[in-house]
Amino acid sequence: MKKETTGKMTALSTKELGPKTWPDFEKLATKQGQCWCTYYQRAKPVHTGKDPLKADRVNHSYKENLVMQGKSHAILVYDGKRPVGWCQYGPKEELPRIDAGRGYRKVEPLITEKMLWRITCFFVDREYRGKGIAETALKGALESIRNQGGGIVEAYPVVSKKMGAVPEWLWFGTPGMFRRAHFKPVAPLGTSLQLMRRTLSSSRS
Numbered sequence: 001m002k003k004e005t006t007g008k009m010t011a012l013s014t015k016e017l018g019p020k021t022w023p024d025f026e027k028l029a030t031k032q033g034q035c036w037c038t039y040y041q042r043a044k045p046v047h048t049g050k051d052p053l054k055a056d057r058v059n060h061s062y063k064e065n066l067v068m069q070g071k072s073h074a075i076l077v078y079d080g081k082r083p084v085g086w087c088q089y090g091p092k093e094e095l096p097r098i099d100a101g102r103g104y105r106k107v108e109p110l111i112t113e114k115m116l117w118r119i120t121c122f123f124v125d126r127e128y129r130g131k132g133i134a135e136t137a138l139k140g141a142l143e144s145i146r147n148q149g150g151g152i153v154e155a156y157p158v159v160s161k162k163m164g165a166v167p168e169w170l171w172f173g174t175p176g177m178f179r180r181a182h183f184k185p186v187a188p189l190g191t192s193l194q195l196m197r198r199t200l201s202s203s204r205s
């Protein structure tokens, strides 16, 4: 994908997270305050004590192992060679913590034979925000899901106005991002989030 942009950006492209792109993800994770985005990948919390450096080491190596085993999915967005944003997605089994959410547990269970996918996190380099990088990452994730057989895709965007005003609380994305990608609202998740879904056909047939 090539896209002409204004300002600093010249050519946007996307790549799948994997062993080759792991160092690029490391750069982004360092920028996002050493958050290795493992929260939704663990069914239960792990206790690393009060030392933030220990938590950082534990989560870093947990994530690296998942990536090396092909058990962690995400799309990275690049401006030229520079990684500038990402979107974490994956099959339900890879992101089990969502099931434990108080709001999510109140939603009528989804009965389907289709594969269920989740989109749990966005991050965009501060210098690149407000330029559609998150939407580019989302498009890449949806294309990738299609290429892996499609199914039902879930998202949990932030509806709270208070949270929506603070970019650091918008890791789940905005309802607008998902509406524009043809997701439909399904149910509120408490007062802050909303469950949205869309069905994606496979590109394999």
Ligand SMILES: CC(C)(COP(=O)(O)OP(=O)(O)OC[C@H]1O[C@@H](n2cnc3c(N)ncnc32)[C@H](O)[C@@H]1OP(=O)(O)O)[C@@H](O)C(=O)NCCC(=O)NCCS
Binding pocket: 032, 035, 037, 085, 121, 122, 123, 124, 125, 128, 129, 130, 131, 132, 133, 134, 135, 136, 164, 165, 166, 167, 168, 169, 170, 171, 173, 174, 175, 176, 177
């Ligand atoms: C939320 C975030 C992903 C948006 O990325 P982006 O590339 O700037 O977003 P886009 O330009 O594609 O726009 C998507 C939406 O984000 C909104 N947005 C972008 N910058 C924003 C800002 N500074 N404040 C509030 N909303 C903002 C846009 O208005 C748009 O909303 P809409 O759908 O209602 O129209 C980005 O601000 C970010 O990375 N925030 C930090 C999230 C984080 O900390 N993640 C890691 C958690 S460990």
